Structures are given as structure tokens and as C-alpha cells.
Amino acid sequence: MxxxxxxxxxxxxxxxxxxxxxxxxxxxxxxxxxxxxxxxxxxxxxxxxxxxxxxxxxxxxxxxxxxxxxxxxxxxxxxxxxxxxxxTISLRVRNFNSNKLKVNDVLGNPIEIAAVVVFKVVDSAKARFDVEDYEQFVEIQSETAIRHVATKYPYDAFEDEEITLRGNPEEISSELTKNLQERLNVAGVEVIEARLTHLAYSTEIASAMLQRQQAAAILSARQKIVSGAVSMAQMAVQQLQESGTVELDEERKVNMVNNLLVAIISDRGAQPVINAGSLY
Structure with missing residues (x-):
């Protein structure tokens, strides 16, 4: 039609x-x-x-x-x-809020996901004759598209994935809109926007995934701290050698770098030991 x-x-x-x-x-x-x-x-x-x-x-x-x-x-x-x-067919812009759906992401982790779909009818003949009930058709196809997109991407990036559900909302919204538009063309419906409104791990794995995220954050922070500490130690040794203030052999260089790394990387403040020499 x-x-x-x-x-x-x-x-x-x-x-x-x-x-x-x-x-x-x-x-x-x-x-x-x-x-x-x-x-x-x-x-x-x-x-x-x-x-x-x-x-x-x-x-x-x-x-x-x-x-x-x-x-x-x-x-x-x-x-x-x-x-x-x-x-009568309404041509007004309308919203559809999906229910919270429980699906598995591409890694198999159970997640809860929901979205809002903004749409309007652009072809009244298709909306009236090509589908039984275009409003119900929009609801069912919206949930199907949400499930389809959710299973293509991981919830979060743990191994440098390019696109994730949590980290790339614009890309996910664009993918969901495109997928849903292909499904609703038969009903004469134009999808104006489709965007996630709820995204979370399922209750049974939420605690474990939170610990995993915290561990990943700590590891990333430690990597940056170590990288910075090595650079600072190298700079300190290089400046001492260039100024000629202190002559350092290889053993002293190792001790100095070791002390600097421990002082910088440690969670607690450094407590220097002052060598005051012998009293006798």
C-alpha cells in the first residue's frame, strides 16, 4: 500500500x-x-x-x-x-517507553536494558492496511530491536572493545534508530530517535561486575603511577649526573631509583631516614 x-x-x-x-x-x-x-x-x-x-x-x-x-x-x-x-490516523509525534528487558550482551553477561522511541506516522495507508495495529507493532518491534542491539555489543570495555553499550551512547542510539527504522518501514512509521533510558547489570552479577570494574580502575591507575614514577626517577638521576653535584656509581643509581619508586608508588607518605653520621 x-x-x-x-x-x-x-x-x-x-x-x-x-x-x-x-x-x-x-x-x-x-x-x-x-x-x-x-x-x-x-x-x-x-x-x-x-x-x-x-x-x-x-x-x-x-x-x-x-x-x-x-x-x-x-x-x-x-x-x-x-x-x-x-x-482517523494520528500523525503526531509520540513516545514509546519500553519495559526493562533482561538480555545477554555479546559476552554473555545478563543485563537490564530499556529505551525510549520517538516516532510518527508518515504513510497513513501503510499504517492502516499493512499491519494489524501499528501502535502494537511499534512496541513489539522496538523491544525486538533493543534485544538485537544489546546482543551485539558488550556492556563495558574490559579488553579494549571499540564500542560498548555504556561507553558509546551516541553510537548505540544511532544503531538502534537505524535497526528500528528498517523494521518499521512496512508500517509507514518514521523513527525520529531511539535512546537508552536504563542500562545496568542484572542483580545476580551486579556485585561481581562492580568488583571487576573497581579492580580494572585500580590496575589502570597503578599503571599510570608506575609510568610516572619511572619517568621521575630517570629525570632525577639524569639531572644529578648533568649537574655533577653527586657522583653515582651503578649500585647507588639502583638504590636511588629503588627509593624513589617506593616513595612515589607507596599509598602512604614517605618517611625519610636521615643519616647523621657516627657520634664517636
Whole structure:
């Protein structure tokens, strides 16, 4: 199905025509020309069934005895084909908040995930005829797309993954929107935005994953501290040698570097030992 424009005319002009027909029928009845008066009155009654009102951001799908004649998108009062069924399809932008879904990420970790989908109908014919209930279709396909995207990426980066659910919200949102749009094209629905609103590990592994994240953070911090400590020790030895203040042999260099590394890397403040020499 593809949306087409239904025949329609200005509704106020249609009402004027109806008034003229009814007036003519009344005049003929006054002249006692009953047959012609009844015919004109029946014509007016049939035309009256074609009067319809379209609200802003709505579409009227016109169906004539099972045949799709087109849609009316303009708002206002119209006269369209008489004896037709006119279903209303909302063209307004709407939100859909999914339930919290429990799925496994690409690493097999159970996670809880939910998203909000912003959408609107752009083809009233597809929304009316190609799916049973386009609103329910959006809900089911949204949850399916969320599950599909969640299983393609890990929750968090532990081994330098390029894209993660937690660390790349924009990329995940773009991937979810694209995937969902492909699923909803059949229903004539445009996905404006799809974004995660809830993301967390499942209760049974949340504590273990928190410890893993803390361990990874500590390891990363230690790596930076060690790298900085080595650079500082090298710089100290190099400056002492260049200034000629102290002559250091290899054994003293090793002791000095060892002391500097211990002082810098230690969690506690350094407690220097001062050699005051012998008292005797």
C-alpha cells in the first residue's frame, strides 16, 4: 500500500450545496411535486455522508466499500466521496517507553536494558492496511530491536572493545534508530530517535561486575603511577649526573631509583631516614 490523496472539496461549499438542495426539495414539496422533492432530498442526504472534519496532525483514510480511495491530510472541514468509511490516523509525534528487558550482551553477561522511541506516522495507508495495529507493532518491534542491539555489543570495555553499550551512547542510539527504522518501514512509521533510558547489570552479577570494574580502575591507575614514577626517577638521576653535584656509581643509581619508586608508588607518605653520621 502507498498513501494517495483522496478527492475532497471545501466543506463549507459542500454545506452550501446541501442547503440549496434541501431548500429546493422543500420548495418542490410546497409545489406538491413529491417525487422530485424526495429524489433531491435523498441526493442531499447521500452527499451529507461525505462531510468530514480533519483535525491538525491527523489523516483521514477514505475507504469506499472495501476499496482504498486515498487520504486527507489537510486540516479543516471537507466534503469527500459519500458513503465512505473514514478512519482517523494520528500523525503526531509520540513516545514509546519500553519495559526493562533482561538480555545477554555479546559476552554473555545478563543485563537490564530499556529505551525510549520517538516516532510518527508518515504513510497513513501503510499504517492502516499493512499491519494489524501499528501502535502494537511499534512496541513489539522496538523491544525486538533493543534485544538485537544489546546482543551485539558488550556492556563495558574490559579488553579494549571499540564500542560498548555504556561507553558509546551516541553510537548505540544511532544503531538502534537505524535497526528500528528498517523494521518499521512496512508500517509507514518514521523513527525520529531511539535512546537508552536504563542500562545496568542484572542483580545476580551486579556485585561481581562492580568488583571487576573497581579492580580494572585500580590496575589502570597503578599503571599510570608506575609510568610516572619511572619517568621521575630517570629525570632525577639524569639531572644529578648533568649537574655533577653527586657522583653515582651503578649500585647507588639502583638504590636511588629503588627509593624513589617506593616513595612515589607507596599509598602512604614517605618517611625519610636521615643519616647523621657516627657520634664517636
Amino acid at each position: 502507498k498513501e494517495t490523496r483522496a478527492w475532497s472539496m471545501n466543506g463549507y461549499l459542500g454545506i452550501l450545496i446541501l442547503v440549496l438542495l434541501i431548500g429546493s426539495a422543500a420548495f418542490l414539496a410546497w409545489k406538491q411535486q413529491w417525487i422530485l422533492a424526495v429524489i433531491i432530498f435523498l441526493v442531499a442526504a447521500v452527499l451529507a455522508t461525505g462531510i468530514t472534519i480533519v483535525q491538525p496532525n491527523q489523516a483521514k483514510v477514505v475507504i469506499f466499500f472495501g476499496k482504498y480511495l486515498g487520504s486527507i491530510r489537510e486540516s479543516g472541514l471537507f466534503l469527500t466521496v459519500p458513503l465512505t468509511v473514514r478512519d
